[in-house]
Amino acid sequence: MNEDHPKIQYGKTGVLLVNLGTPDSTSWWDIRKYLKEFLSDRRVIEVNPFVWQIILNLFILTFRPSKTAKAYKEIWMQKENMSPLRYYTLMQTKKLREKFDNNKIIVDYAMRYGNPSIKSIMTNLHKEGCENIIVLPLYPQYAAPTTATVCDEVYRSLLKMRWQPSLQIIPHYESEPLYIHALVNSINKKISELNWKPDLIIASYHGIPKKYFEKGDPYHCYCQKTSRLISEKYKEIPIKTTFQSRFGPQEWLQPYTDKTLENLPKEGKKNILVICPGFSSDCVETLEEIAIQGKESFMKSGGKNFDVIPCLNDNDDHINLIKKLISNFTL
Numbered sequence: 414m415n416e417d418h419p420k421i422q423y424g425k426t427g428v429l430l431v432n433l434g435t436p437d438s439t440s441w442w443d444i445r446k447y448l449k450e451f452l453s454d455r456r457v458i459e460v461n462p463f464v465w466q467i468i469l470n471l472f473i474l475t476f477r478p479s480k481t482a483k484a485y486k487e488i489w490m491q492k493e494n495m496s497p498l499r500y501y502t503l504m505q506t507k508k509l510r511e512k513f514d515n516n517k518i519i520v521d522y523a524m525r526y527g528n529p530s531i532k533s534i535m536t537n538l539h540k541e542g543c544e545n546i547i548v549l550p551l552y553p554q555y556a557a558p559t560t561a562t563v564c565d566e567v568y569r570s571l572l573k574m575r576w577q578p579s580l581q582i583i584p585h586y587e588s589e590p591l592y593i594h595a596l597v598n599s600i601n602k603k604i605s606e607l608n609w610k611p612d613l614i615i616a617s618y619h620g621i622p623k624k625y626f627e628k629g630d631p632y633h634c635y636c637q638k639t640s641r642l643i644s645e646k647y648k649e650i651p652i653k654t655t656f657q658s659r660f661g662p663q664e665w666l667q668p669y670t671d672k673t674l675e676n677l678p679k680e681g682k683k684n685i686l687v688i689c690p691g692f693s694s695d696c697v698e699t700l701e702e703i704a705i706q707g708k709e710s711f712m713k714s715g716g717k718n719f720d721v722i723p724c725l726n727d728n729d730d731h732i733n734l735i736k737k738l739i740s741n742f743t744l
Contacts, residue, residue, distance in 0.1 A: 422542025434526030595730035620656035678715030
């Protein structure tokens with residue numbers, strides 16, 4: 414062997430968990446930086462890029478950071494000095510490492526937008542000798558603006574690697590039995606803690622523009638499938654699927670979560686429980702949009718009782734699910 418040859422690490426498998434992302438802080442500039450990266454993704458916003466950049470830079474990035482910062486301040490974890498999404502993704506990574514107590518498997522996490530970047534972690538895994546990398550986008554239901562854009566960034570990260578690792582991406586797990594089992598367990602746990610019985614359970618998923626669905630995005634179908642499978646396992650209370658977090662004037666997937674919550678008391682359903690199956694970790698969409706704004710809207714409309722089931726976060730069921738998904742490729 415040539416003694417001048419650079420030392421090369423090899424023989425390991427990398428596991429990369431990827432979540433959407435989070436600002437580094439609640440400051441206006443950090444929020445703006447995060448929104449700019451997120452809203453500049455052409456899979457997220459499918460409009461003429463030239464026109465969109467004018468709208469984005471002149472209007473949205475001037476006014477929206479203040480509103481978004483306020484939302485993040487409502488849910489920011491002060492002790493940890495980070496958003497819940499970052500905290501729970503860190504904990505998922507830590508606990509998964511303990512499950513894979515094996516020096517041949519390296520577990521890490523990245524964010525699609527913000528830090529740590531996919532490129533930086535892919536590069537680190539490669540340098541540490543990962544000849545195989547398994548990527549798990551933490552979105553149970555595949556959609557182009559979520560899972561596909563993670564894949565895009567992963568592929569871009571490989572472009573400049575001279576010695577590329579083999580790559581496996583887990584694209585969706587909306588009907589994985591352990592996932593459904595974990596969601597049903599979370600419903601039962603919350604119900605056992607309540608001193609009232611829900612009239613209805615709302616399964617609220619993040620929305621996408623309706624035109625994405627019409628172009629062939631399977632996301633809507635996957636969401637409906639997850640809700641159906643939950644309903645087959647949990648039959649005590651009816652479950653209704655809705656979609657939240659719409660942005661802009663165009664039509665999104667319906668029914669809308671916010672409008673549904675406003676109308677339910679008029680229909681005699683005044684005791685509501687909400688679950689957000691499409692979110693792997695609690696975040697601004699679940700904690701501020703649903704648990705704070707959603708509750709306020711529901712109660713003002715005549716509701717009596719309202720609660721939200723936590724996301725799977727870092728509970729044991731979720732870590733076992735993630736291990737199972739990864740093990741299909743590592744064992």
